[in-house]
Structures are given as C-alpha cells and as structure tokens.
Amino acid sequence: MSEFSAVYPTAAPVGVDSTRPSIARVYDAALNGKDNFEVDRAILEQVRAVAPDACELALANRDFLIRVCRFLAREAGIDQFLDLGSGLPTAENTHQVVQRINPDSSVVYVDYDPMVLAHSRALLMGSPRTTIVDADIFRPSEVLTHPEIRLALNFSRPIALFQIGTLHHYLGEDSAALMQTYVDALPKGSYVAIAHFFDPETPAHSTLARNMESVFLQSPMASGVFRTRPQLQSMFANLEMITPGLTLCDNWWPDGPHLTPLSPVRHCIAGGIGRKN
Template sequence: MPEPSSSYPSVAPVGVDITRASIARVYDAALNGKDNFDIDRAVLDQVRTVAPGVAELAWANRDFLIRVSRFLARETGIDQYLDLGSGLPTAENTHQVVQRINPDSAVVYVDNDPMVLAHARALLAGHPNTDIGEADIFRPLEVMKNHEVREGIDFSRPLALFQIGTLHHYLGEDADTLMRTYIDALPSGSYVAIAHFYDPELPEYSELARAMEDKFVHSPMGSGRFRTRAQIQSLFGDLSMIEPGLVLCDNWWPDGPRLRTLSAVRHCILGGVGMKR
C-alpha cells in the first residue's frame, strides 16, 4: 500500500524561496533531479552559454563522493561521517554507500537549505544511525555546537569530514582558515575529503574555468569560485594526503580503465583526501 502523501515533503516546503536560486537545487538540476525550479535551471542555462557540458562538474563531484565513501568504509575502519552541505537526497547518498559496507556507520548531514532539510528529514525519518542538522557549514563553531552533530558524532574517535562540492561556494579569502578550524577539532586518525572547482592555469582550460566562474558568480546563485591547485591544496592544511593526492576528481581511484577522453569541463574540478596524523 502506498504511503499517504503527508509522509512526503511538499514540492516547495515552507520557507523555500523559489524566486532565488539554491545551490542544492542547481546541483539537483545538473544531476537530472526533479527537486528544482525554473530559477535554478536558469543558472545552468547561463553557464551553458560558455560551457555546454557544465553538468559534468556535478557528475564528477558525485562520482568522487561515492568512491571516497566506499574507500573510507572499506579500507580505513572509519565508522562515522560528517557530510557538510549534503544537498538534496539523490541516488547513492553517503549513508547508503557506507552503511552498505558497515551498517553500524553513523552519518550526520549538515545543511541550512529549507528544501534540503525538509526532504532529508522525510527520507531519514526512523533511519538508524543517520540524521541531519541545520547549520551554516561556513561557520564551523555553529556546526560543532549543533545538537544533531553532537549526538551523532563522537569527536573523541576518528571520523570522516566531507566538504565535497561546497567550498567553491565560499567566496571569502580565508577558506583555508575556515578549514583549519574544522581540522583542529578532529581527532588523530580522521580523514577530510574535499572536491572543488578548479582553475588548471593552463591555456586550454583556464579560460573555460574563468568563464564558468563568471557565469556562476553573476547568476541568480551568486557563487562558484574556481580556485588554483595551490589554493585548493591549502584547504587541507598539514594533513597527510592519501595517494594519488589532489587530482582531477575523475582520476581519484577510478572504478576501471578509462575508455573515453575526459571533457574540458572535467578538467576543472579537483578532489583529494587527507588524513590527520
């Protein structure tokens, strides 16, 4: 018997402003999801004028998240995950990947988008070891004090912290300081995973990266910064990088041999995982 409609969030939950683009809904649109509005799709349309394959940024980011989650669950013994800026639920969320390998893994998502919170709470209701907290991920102390985070994550034991597809929406010049606050709060043996829009500083890709940045920043979303390798590497602080280090997201332990050449867009997003000794 189908569940009553009251079990599900409405198309536009209370508090959702459909006149402004949402980072989470733009990503959802790029992944061919259904939880987005005209204003969100307009952001992608704007970027497509300079990069027709812009949605590949979202797919590269998503695939990286899945592979990192699988690696950490299988190889490191990590059994608690703090996923910052989790976005709208889609196929193969962090908890689904890691709990398939270790059902006892604890996962806490953090977001402050009303639509993300409504959908996630409906999806996760009654789900063991999994929760979502409402906080601004660019305010680390707010995140650390969040009730769901404190209840779901034991900061006396190693954990994995994800900033996957999030920090390029932070436009401040102190992103490395922001990340240092998070890293300082982690116990030894913890891991940090980051994926970030990337300016390769090469003639064949840099112009594309900066053109996409310009469209993102001047779109209804208002963010989407393409940092250089050095700038992205600095976000890891003094963490020990897991091989192969900071690389194109598609090159971080791909699932098999590559039979197709990466598109130019896929050369514009980097990912890596670092460990705190």
C-alpha cells in the first residue's frame, strides 16, 4: 500500500469519476495498489482472461523505470527529469530514486488525471525540488511551454525525458512526430527513455500481444496499442541509442541474470534510452 493512500481513505478526490476507468488506476490495480475502483479492476480482469500474467506488463514497466533512473542519475550524471504521464505514485517513484543518488536533482511530473494530481501533490508537499504539473503529455507544445516546467527545469542543460508506459495509450499514427517535437526542444546531452507495449512479431508472442491489445481497445478505456519494433524505434528519432538499444524491458540492464525464463507477457513490453548529441 502506498504511503499517501491515507489521504483519501474512503472517498475519491474531487473531480474523480469512479464510474469511468482511468489509465493510471488500471496500472495501479496491476501493481496491486489500493487507489483504484471496480471499473478499473474489471478491465484488468478482462485482459487477464486472455493473458493470465498481464499484471507483469506493469511490473516490467516499473522495474525498467527504476533501473533507468539509477543509470541516468548515477552513470549519466543527469540531475533534471521530466516524467511524462507519471501515473499514481507508488513505491520507488522517479524523484525518490534519483534524489537518493543526487539530492539536488529536480523532478517534474506531468499528468492530467485528477486522482494522480491529488495524491502526488499530497506526497510532494514540502519537497521543493519536485513538482507535478497538470498538462496533456500528448500535446507537446502545452508541456514544453508550461510556465511551471520552464521554471523548474533549465532547458540550457541536459534533461531526462520519460515516456514510460505512456505512448501505447496514444492512438494517433504520428507518434514518431510527437516524440520528434519533444526531442527537438531538448538541449544536447539530454536523454529520452521510452517503454511501450510491444508486438515482437514472433509466432510465440504476437498473437498474445494482439489479443491483449484487442481487449484494451474494446474496453471503456479504449487505448493500449502494441506496436512493432520499427514503430517503436521511430519514436527515438535520430537519438543515439544507449546499449543494448531497444530491447525487452526485462533485458535492459537487469539487476542480475534471469534464473528462470521470462513469462510470455514479459516479451510484450520493450524499452530503451536514446541520447541527443
């Protein structure tokens, strides 16, 4: 259970519609969180009907985020982070990981889910180097010109931009162009991290990916696209990929060897980091 759940123990924050599913709350349910409603859990159960281990998509995504944060803060020396579509706070959030390595790191979360905003603001109260901004991450101009973001981050110095577990909820055909807009606005030396639902186009896993996609798209949430390797790679624009490049999230610098084979579901989410030179 997350430490901020007690802020709203019996009621949803103002502005939250508990009858409509939320992307952030479905993820929270997949992570075994407590900040979700029956409508969110129902979607998760529908996906689990075609992929019993579907919750591992969220777990692999979260583990990838944590390893990416450690790499960028420690090895790359980045001290500015723009986390797009941050979702509901849970254990080991971006600011907690990077500020443990460098307490002077600045972190800006961006989301527009009322429940995310309410819980995050409660958690971040009294944290001067961390803030959350209400904006639509699929409207880059809205994010890049936001006065709070411009105040918190110095765009003349390298920034780490995260789209981790977000872009598969963008249904447009121009996801590469959307990311190019973000990349163009970043200073040299910046990094972009992406994790995304993945269709590996293999006999063993492609059907599973498309079955999960079908459930997501036909649910009230109506998003959750599983894109192919070329589609995902195009989102990194002309960035220099950090070894091992675009790969399964579990295979991006794991904390140790895989002593057991990855589950089929874990073959259906990929990620990587690119650097702007």
